[in-house]
């Protein structure tokens with residue numbers, strides 16, 4: 509079968525590899541039909557992360573189920589499913605405590621499309637093995653457009669959790685989204701609006717994303733002085749200075765969700781934050797428990813992820829399209845079930 513790999517920095521290639529087979533009664537084989545680029549992917553392709561090529565790329569997709577092991581109960585051949593980015597068993601202490609990102613049954617950081625905790629393949633490939641089908645896969649409801657939820661595996665759901673969790677405990681929350689990565693900031697604006705924010709401001713110097721954020725319901729001219737104005741800040745930037753500014757924009761009792769990956773150690777203004785009693789959440793999102801809610805939001809039109817994913821290409825076009833400076837790109841493949 510064909511697998512998409514980062515061959516060397518800046519270059520993608522389809523390569524022939526052995527087709528995966530079921531490895532346990534709990535596993536499933538799926539065929540991605542709509543795979544999206546994550547905001548991390550362009551950095552992975554460019555060689556700007558600690559993860560060095562060659563490796564299989566892709567950790568966001570909707571797939572059709574091809575085959576399931578004897579113990580799999582929740583999905584069957586022909587079902588359309590979201591495949592979460594994280595490999596997790598669903599049964600270890602960490603998984604049962606809701607921390608599937610720290611699953612101890614598999615190597616630490618085990619995930620699709622990133623060579624961090626073993627090789628699990630990438631979600632642009634023709635066939636993917638899902639080792640714990642019942643614990644990982646989430647079935648799409650009938651009628652939901654697979655393209656619109658291709659990113660539910662990661663970015664789209666990450667944006668929902670980052671925005672909605674702190675908004676849920678703050679009435680009429682004043683929200684600032686600090687944009688900067690390709691899609692997460694705009695998605696966070698949409699999710700903040702969907703979660704019932706009192707107001708949403710968007711900070712970014714990129715005109716294209718500013719326009720998307722405005723169309724998503726944000727005020728894009730928040731002004732120069734942001735300090736202590738916001739109950740919730742969603743930081744979707746890789747720029748340490750923008751993160752710093754976002755943190756100081758927190759009002760007393762505020763919360764900052766940091767979802768843009770910064771690979772070095774930026775300066776955190778801890779003294780400036782100390783007397784405000786703020787909280788900061790950082791890190792990989794356990795998307796799986798929230799994917800159904802995201803399906804509801806997309807299905808009911810309360811968010812429009814395709815606004816940031818206007819580029820849809822075939823597998824033949826993928827190696828060129830995925831290296832372009834686009835927001836998000838979706839690679840499609842015909843169904844066979």
Ligand SMILES: [Zn+2]
Nearest residue numbers: 546547548662
């Ligand atoms: Zn990602």
Ligand SMILES: [Zn+2]
Nearest residue numbers: 597600603611
């Ligand atoms: Zn586990």
